[in-house]
Amino acid sequence: MWRSWLLKGTTCLLQVAAPRLLHQRHVSSLSVRLVTHRLLHRTPCALHLRVNAQSWSRAFKKDAKSTVEFPTSPITVTDIKQYLRSKEIPFHDGYSCLHIPSIFVDPSTRRDSFSLFVDKTTGQFLCKDTQVEGSWEDLQDCLEVMQSGEQDSLSPHVLLGYPESLEEQEERERELREVQRIWSSSAPFADLPEDEVQLIKAMFQITKISNVTLKKFGVRLFKPTRSLVFPWFGGPDSSLKGVKLLSAQSTDAGRVIYNEATVPKSNSYHNLFGLHLVGRMDSEVVLTGHELDALAVSQAAGLPSVALPRGVSCLPPILLPYLEQFKRVTLWLGGDVLSWEASKIFSRKLAAHKSIVSFKQLREDVYGELINTDQVAGVKWTRFLELNRILKGHRKGELTVFTGPTGSGKTTFISEYALDLCMQGVNTLWGSFEINNVRLAKIMLTQFAMQRLEENLEQYDFWADKFEELPLYFMTFHGQQNIKAVLDTMQHAVYMYDINHIVIDNLQFMMGQENLSVDKFAVQDHIIGAFRKFATNSSCHVTLIIHPRKEEDGRELQMASIFGSAKASQEADNVVILQEKKLVTAPGRRSLQVTKNRFDGDVGIFPLDFIKSSLTFSSPVKGKLKLKKVPPKAGNEEEEEEVEAVAAAGKKAEVKKERATKTTKTTKTPQNTKTPAAGGESTKKSQ
Ligand SMILES: Nc1ncnc2c1ncn2[C@@H]1O[C@H](COP(=O)(O)OP(=O)(O)OP(=O)(O)O)[C@@H](O)[C@H]1O
Structure with missing residues (x-):
């Protein structure tokens, strides 16, 4: 059967x-x-x-964790082949790699004659016999050294140029x-x-x-x-x-x-x-x-x-x-x-x-x-249920354009919006050109822990360890960038880490490098078009933050406040606006408006309350909290249950605190609260 x-x-x-x-x-x-x-x-x-x-197994160079560098010289398979031919190195053309004889094994003891694999997309190599791996540049260096010294092979330790720290x-x-x-x-x-x-x-x-x-x-x-x-x-x-x-x-x-x-x-x-x-x-x-x-x-x-x-x-x-x-x-x-x-x-x-x-x-x-x-509608937000109601979910391959008045909290909001998805396994890449990655990570970590870590430094390591587990990467760009360099990096990241969501904050940082004799809005349209194409071709969602082109006092923003032409607004699948109404009674109050939704056409608006201590916009979760469990560590089952219970208590205290801060500032969250991923993240369930 x-x-x-x-x-x-x-x-x-x-x-x-x-x-x-x-x-x-x-x-x-x-x-x-x-x-x-x-x-x-x-x-x-x-x-x-x-x-x-x-x-873990490599004996040398380690990448800077979670940051995606611009591939200094994007390589093509043609370049790799040409180089190998120029060095008279035989190769087999495989499916995703070129196979060459390993230069780290003495030719007389080689078990398999073509055991060194060069990735056709990145040029990175791995020798299956010795486990030596490295970049395309590393391989070229090795080949040059070998050929100039007329050697048949190199020691696998030749690349120990980046020794491990103690x-x-x-x-x-x-x-x-x-x-x-x-x-x-x-x-x-x-x-x-x-x-x-x-x-x-x-x-x-x-x-x-x-x-x-x-x-x-x-x-x-x-x-x-x-x-x-x-x-x-x-x-x-x-x-x-x-x-x-x-x-x-x-x-x-x-x-x-x-x-x-x-x-x-x-x-x-x-x-x-x-x-x-x-x-x-x-x-x-x-x-x-x-x-x-x-x-x-x-x-x-x-x-x-x-x-x-x-x-x-x-x-x-x-x-x-x-x-x-x-x-x-x-x-x-x-x-x-x-x-x-x-x-x-x-x-x-x-x-x-x-x-x-x-x-x-x-x-x-x-x-x-x-x-x-339901699944086709995409990954649901756990912190923004109203957004699920309107957009239905976060889908691959779409382009979301996000705007709001200057200083209204665009970065802060999108940080939580993307974090929510990332906590559910959406592999996320941030391109933050305006604020540096340390500041951005600090905002995200605060939103993740849902509390001011400055006041609870003893909890830093606990939260940082959990945060480190998220599938989250940052581009290392800062300031004005060339669109091609950004797109190449995005492409590289999608290949390397199967990125599903890329946040670009913000489009204005790609405008400076383009030809300014051309109409500014034509340049903006061109850039939006490039991101659109990327999103479709890579099955990756791109969220693009754009500053509005005009802000009029007291007037709400509309689609026309962002786009130079109708063409650009057609490119976006979703258009979302952070609306700011300055009320004396509720200064932090914002609204989130969806003005375009290609998936099913539903649009709408809902209020967002800002909680300054945790930098979050999500409404406190009511009722019983569902918390993610801590991955088991040998022999700590009891501790794990305890952690969950403390977590729930800690969360309740946090919600109470938010209410209490209106009258007093003395209430503190419990110390040593070992809270696992909170924020209403649902427990992983078997279906
Ligand atoms: N709803 C809010 N009420 C009060 N302060 C807020 C609110 N949202 C964000 N902030 C704070 O305002 C500051 C600016 O926020 P943020 O950088 O997210 O805005 P932005 O719209 O991205 O800015 P810019 O227009 O410069 O790109 C931050 O210190 C943030 O903590």
Whole structure:
């Protein structure tokens, strides 16, 4: 029964998959709507984690965390090929990488002659034999050094130009010890009594997964927290590099909540779970969003299967070399719209042609949209319910133009608006040209913690640790910028981090570099048009803040206050205005007006009250709070429950405080309130 479902799903998908283009890999999305849910009777938890370019395993250079630099010399595959030819380096043209002989392995001991992979989009390289990785510039330097010294190979340590700081080294060693500690205190399923095995399987809704499959993938049980432990074996010696812990908890409402935690931390957890089981000659693989799905596929279909480290949220390019050997990659990510969209984005990265589609491909997408109308409407805000009522949600590929009077709080509002989405897993990139990233991050952190951290400095690390987990990146630009440089950076970030939302604050900072002999509004129209095109082509939402071109005292802003021509207003999918009515009785009172909504045409306006202490515009959440749980740490289940309870109490106190500040300024929020992500963020639920 089980197997027949799987095969049915496979066949169905293969019928709708794109006709194979010459030299192209077959990338298909399995119709999980038909399969996975029934297969395991469970829906894996959503992953809301961040990946950045840091690699735990790399022995050298680390990127500045969460900042996206302008790629100094955007590279093309033609440039890379030309360079390699000029150096007489042979290469194979792969799907997403060029393969060259590794220069870090002595030619006489090379196991695989083409084990160094150069990413066709970024030029970044990875040697699979030695794990050495670096930028295109690094590779060129290495090749120059090698050829000028007439050497056959280089030491893998040649790139140790950026030694780890003592702190980094200590952190890495601490993590390694933690990995070993968890692993050695975890039990293989074969060593557990059968009744306990059954209980655990029921908890994770994997009763059909056999002990043999669990053993094959090395899955163990960490008894103190009853978490499943998924190992990360990597490197040339397939050694243990990290672990992922998955725990399941039942709620009073009878739902199951899955939490996961990784060591090392999520931003350097680059594991394709199950990769160590893939043979060198395998030419087909199923790529799943969750470890348990990889087990199910392997058991039911007997196909090599690997799981992404962070589910559908991203496919880090650093993993692409490991997928190069496969002629067919089947994406099995989930049946919801988010997963469908991720499948499309990932398949582009894996080689599907960007500009050719047939209705055969579209047909499944159209069907998906028809049966998932709510998800098609986009990610809902948890702090701005009125915005959901009007705009229905935040959708990929759209352009939102946002304006408001000078100094009215545009940046402050959009910061909270974007933070809300980011807290729900929308990978977000900020281009803040007016205020620097430290100030912006401070505003966001205050909004995240919903309190003045200046007065609660002892809580700083707690909130900063949680904040660091958000999939949030910042461009490092400041002041006037050239639009092309900004667009190149955006493109790079979408490729590297699967960015879904880009905020540009604000358009005026791109105007200065353009040709001023041309009409100013023509320039503005041109820039809006460029962002529009980017949003559509990259399936990424762009929120563009624009200063109004004219403000008249006492008069509300309208669409015509922003745009130079009707053409520009046509480009935007949504137009949102922060209206400011200066009332003596309520000086902070603003209204948010939606004057254009291409999705379903609904427009409207609603009031916003500003809470100065937390820099938030969202209305305090009424009733019982739903709070996100802290990812489990070994042995702290009790503490976790306590944290939740304290969090709820802390939040109530905060709301009370806001009311109380009107009469007195002496009330303080409780000290040492270990509040996890608050602000009405809903608990991750299994569906
Ligand atoms: N509703 C409000 N009431 C009072 N102060 C506010 C309100 N919203 C924001 N502020 C404060 O006003 C200042 C300016 O806010 P912000 O920088 O967000 O405005 P802006 O519209 O982006 O400004 P600009 O027009 O210069 O780009 C900040 O100190 C912010 O904390």
